[in-house]
Amino acid sequence: MLIAGGVWMILLVILITGVALVEFSHLVARRGHRAFGGLMLLWLALFVADRVMPERNLLEPGMALLLLATMFWALIRYRQGVVNALTGFALTIAGSLYIGWSMVHYIGIRSLPDGLFWTLSVVLAVWLADTGAYLVGRRIGRTPLMKDVSPKKTWEGFISGIAVAVATGALLPLLWQALGASDAITPLRGVVIGLIGSIVGTLGDLSISMVKRYVDAKDSSNLIPGHGGFLDRLDSIIVAGLLSYYYLRLVLF
Secondary structure (H helix, E strand, O other): OOOOOOHHHHHHHHHHHHHHHHHHHHHHHOOOOOOOHHHHHHHHHHHHHHHHOHHHOOHHHHHHHHHHHHHHHHHHHHHOOOOOHHHHHHHHHHHHHHHHHHHOHHHHHHHOOOHHHHHHHHHHHHHHHHHHHHHHHHHHOOOEEEOOOEEEEEHHHHHHHHHHHHHHHHHHHHHHHHOOOOOOOOHHHHHHHHHHHHHHHHHHHHHHHHHHHHOOOOOOOOOEOOOEOHHHHHOOHHHHHHHHHHHHHHHOO
16 A cells, blocks of 8 residues: 555545544543544544645644544533543544644655655665564563663664664665655765664654553553554554654655
8 A cells, every 4th residue: 555655545544543543532532531433533534634735724624623523522521521622632643643633754765756765764774674673672681761661672672663664764765766766865864864763763652551551451442462452553653754744745855
């Protein structure tokens, strides 16, 4: 679907992000908070529509309507006796923005010139940074990165992940150019993508880990045997794509 691009890329983002949003609503429900999954999917639909049809200027009026609809839902919940309905309102907005709005930027990256190669660069840099951090951290990691959020993450692993992502970002453009990419994809720009993916990706990983620790859950769901849920697989990718998109737009396009 990523290679095909176009409507297939849009459907891919809707699918994986929609599942992640539902998982998020189920996670916070473990602590008695009700983020409304239906409204979160409507927020996602708005972000996708704005990304696909920017000339329609749907984002601002759509956000105004959905903001009021979300507050109206919270008021109904409060009238029904849910004392933390305001928390549900905040979590619905936060989840929709953090997960939904961030992830639709991958549609934007894929639609750029050489979009397939840029998208693959972001995703591979994040995944290989995670792998490098895990392997090195497991062997020589001694200094906790943020023990109260993710006890197994170490500074040694974090730095190793950055090194792997930078090397990946520098080498991938050589492969992409051999496969037909333009000269706009350079090792230097790939290094920047690697830095963004490894540093910001770790922030995204820790953010979702914080949520899971708060609700006392190991995984966001059990949809993927041995890996948890979609949100567990997307945690590092979410914000990496967000910042990578604006780097590419501001620097190249």
